Amino acid sequence: MKGHNDMSLWSIIERLQRRLExxxxxxxxxDRAVALAVRHLAGAR
Numbered sequence: 001m002k003g004h005n006d007m008s009l010w011s012i013i014e015r016l017q018r019r020l021e022x023x024x025x026x027x028x029x030x031d032r033a034v035a036l037a038v039r040h041l042a043g044a045r
Contacts, residue, residue, distance in 0.1 A: 013034055016030075016034055016037075017031065020033060020034070
């Protein structure tokens, strides 16, 4: 693990995807869920 916390958006997204996968979500489903969440946060409809 890195010596510092990387709080870049990309790092946060990757950690969220890994967490969802550890909780039993398939990689493809985790990708879709994260993409949907990012679009929602960005205000895209």
